[in-house]
Amino acid sequence: MPFQLQIISDLHLETPLSSPAYTTFQLEVQASNLLLLGDIGLVKDEGLFEFLRTTLEQCMGCRIFYVTGNHEAYQLPYVTAIQRMRDFEAEAKDNYGGRFIFLDRDRYDLDGSTTILGCTLWSAISAQQASEAQLRLTDFNKERGIYGWTMEDHIRRHQQDLEWLNAQLQELEQKEPHRQVAVVTHHSPTMDPRAINPQHQGSRLSSCFATDLSEELCWNSSMVKLWAFGHTHYNCAFRDESTGKLVSANQKGYERLGARGSRRLKSLLIDTDGAEWKIVQVAKEKRVEDGTDCGEGQNSTVDDDVIIVSRICKRWKVFAKISRRMHGRSLVR
Secondary structure (H helix, E strand, O other), X not given: OOOEEEEEEOXXXXXXXXXXXXXXXXXXXXXXXXXXXXXXXXXOOHHHHHHHHHXXXXXXXXXXXXXXXXXXXXXXXXXXXHHHHHHHHHHHHHHOOOOEEEOOOEEEEOOOOEEEEEXXXXXXXXXXXXXXXXXXXXXXXXXXXXXXXXXXXXXXXXXXXXXXXXXHHHHHHHHOOOOEEEEEOOOEOOOOHHHOOHHHOOOOOXXXXXXXXXXXXXXXXXXXXXXXXXXXXXXXXXXXXXXXXXXXXXXXXXXXXXXXXXXOOOOEEEEOOOOOOEEEEEOOOOXXXXXXXXXXXXXXXXXXXXXXXXXXXXXXXXXXXXXXXXXXXXXXX
8 A cells, every 4th residue: 555755854853942942843744654753843842742742633544653863852961851751752652542653763563564664773973973973963962962962972873773673674574575665864874965965975974974884785675665854954855776776865954043934834645556666756945044035946757766966955045146147957866
């Protein structure tokens, strides 16, 4: 039975700090399965759970799948944050018919042939970037980050999540090879340039955001039809040529203090019908900051089924400048 999956991450409803958006953000649910892939808000804030309750109440036919990002646990011990999410899952089972599914190394079978595997994934921070990461990442800040969180915790969690994913795919290949699998994580599993903001190429913190899993079973398994992620605040939608799976991210990002407008999240829907899953809708988005309109991204079809979303310029004048440099060539990648 085919399903549609709606992918969303990095809403950062805890921002702006002066007026969090838990009660004001309007989420347009357009599929029966909503995948919230981390950094939705802070677990310490009751507002996050009120947002989830409201969404469940307003969308009675929708299941919500939730993967925690790094921000969820800010100003809490990590184990406390995870337990609160488990507690809410139990509450939702009683009050909302089990339509909230928390994924922290968890498997969920949509039906007899479709499986979702979810975990945060974290990242393999390189030894060369560890010192910089320790200084600059809020995750490790004793007051504002995850209480008691260390570099060793971060890397260990990544390794555990990766081992779990590989073990799950190995078992599925051996026992249920007929299944199609969606892997959903918060951190990025790829260094493919299409998944990385060009402005961050060569960043001294690159290994904090993405890990190259191209040699891992979980990446190469033919059972995996989709890998969706967040964390990078850069949206992408493409088909990995070596495996045939879709790789996608649909992220909103922070609300800026003092911004006179807001960024609207586009709709990214994935259809699970057929051997190759397809992106069936990517709506345009428009961002207004400080009274200045941004360029709107255009959609392009590749091989008649994959929609590639162009980058959204931060200012219209930047968009125009780039357009002139391109001498009329399309900006769609």
